[in-house]
Amino acid sequence: MIRPASQVEHVADPLRKAGRMGNCPDPQTFLDMSPKLDLEQLDRLHDTSVLSSSQFDLPLMRELMKLAAYMQLRKFEAGRALEDKILAAAFFEPSTRTRLSFESAMLHVGGKTLSVADAKTTGVAKGESMRDIGQMFNSYADVVVVRHTEQSSLQDLAEYLRIPLINGGNGSDEHPTQALADWYALCKWRPELAFGKLPDKFRLNIGIIGTPGNMRTVKSFLSLALNFHENINHITIFSEMADPLGDEIREMTNNSPIGIDFSRNLQQSLEYLDVIYMNAIAFLGDGYRFFGEAFSLSKKSQLKPDTVILHPLARGEELSTDLDETQHNLYFNQADGAVWLRQALLLAIFGRVRHVVPREFIA
Numbered sequence: 001m002i003r004p005a006s007q008v009e010h011v012a013d014p015l016r017k018a019g020r021m022g023n024c025p026d027p028q029t030f031l032d033m034s035p036k037l038d039l040e041q042l043d044r045l046h047d048t049s050v051l052s053s054s055q056f057d058l059p060l061m062r063e064l065m066k067l068a069a070y071m072q073l074r075k076f077e078a079g080r081a082l083e084d085k086i087l088a089a090a091f092f093e094p095s096t097r098t099r100l101s102f103e104s105a106m107l108h109v110g111g112k113t114l115s116v117a118d119a120k121t122t123g124v125a126k127g128e129s130m131r132d133i134g135q136m137f138n139s140y141a142d143v144v145v146v147r148h149t150e151q152s153s154l155q156d157l158a159e160y161l162r163i164p165l166i167n168g169g170n171g172s173d174e175h176p177t178q179a180l181a182d183w184y185a186l187c188k189w190r191p192e193l194a195f196g197k198l199p200d201k202f203r204l205n206i207g208i209i210g211t212p213g214n215m216r217t218v219k220s221f222l223s224l225a226l227n228f229h230e231n232i233n234h235i236t237i238f239s240e241m242a243d244p245l246g247d248e249i250r251e252m253t254n255n256s257p258i259g260i261d262f263s264r265n266l267q268q269s270l271e272y273l274d275v276i277y278m279n280a281i282a283f284l285g286d287g288y289r290f291f292g293e294a295f296s297l298s299k300k301s302q303l304k305p306d307t308v309i310l311h312p313l314a315r316g317e318e319l320s321t322d323l324d325e326t327q328h329n330l331y332f333n334q335a336d337g338a339v340w341l342r343q344a345l346l347l348a349i350f351g352r353v354r355h356v357v358p359r360e361f362i363a
């Protein structure tokens, strides 16, 4: 039985007060903007692998986010829509959020999970090929989420898989479900992004700290940002690198009406940024590189009062914990919402959306 949202809020409120910090936009407000679900859009994901953010246009994102909001509001009564399904989370590189949120998403709808949390515990440590590992996934699971240090790993695996494959981050290439979670947080914060047109003076100025050319979260975030061109005024990329975009992203952004420029001076730009997308980690070869003080934010930074900060986490010194309790902190909400966004994605991939939403919610 589906309870009215008002009663669900009553249940969720104490949790919010007890555990949530920062900016917590209400999923119900987002849902109220367009309360009927267009299942034709979500059917596009049925039995489909998710390898790149380029698979998601605005109409599909909109319906996915609406389903996520619906599930987020009903987390305690989501039913057992995926009880006959098994998700394998195969992480050949460390993760906190992506792996656990996929597992949590699956468990909330009655599904089961198998997990590889450390490549050393698999045949990879003995030189086993991705091709043979792919064959095993076919036998053991119904969907597989993979994270790997190598960009080519997913293509190698996809060739031998007969079940949907979800990219949980492949080297410096893409992290599409992270970007979906990023935009889910932003669209709950400003629902007009998804459903309307902001007046010109409120169109967003977005700052992205990092190099889209070699940082997967930044690349995927920027790729999806292009879908919101009507509501974005400008994007500034803050990077120390001479060419933060690289050829592939430059070609992608060249065709967009959004103005994009580059800067090395974050602190002087804070007065006009509405959204700041931070990131701690850049892949350079097999290593990590941490950004320094020039690209750091704290409570002392001269942020506009309503600026929000996104960060896919894990954070480094660039994001001070003294921002956690402020309204600038949208990053915890971003991580929190990822569970419901990923759950919506799984329901769509398995063609089970009709199992969880009532007829009156379908357009």
Ligand code: CP
Pocket: 094, 095, 096, 097, 098, 099, 169, 175, 178, 312, 313, 314
């Ligand atoms: N955002 C993200 O990818 O976090 P994890 O590395 O913890 O999965």
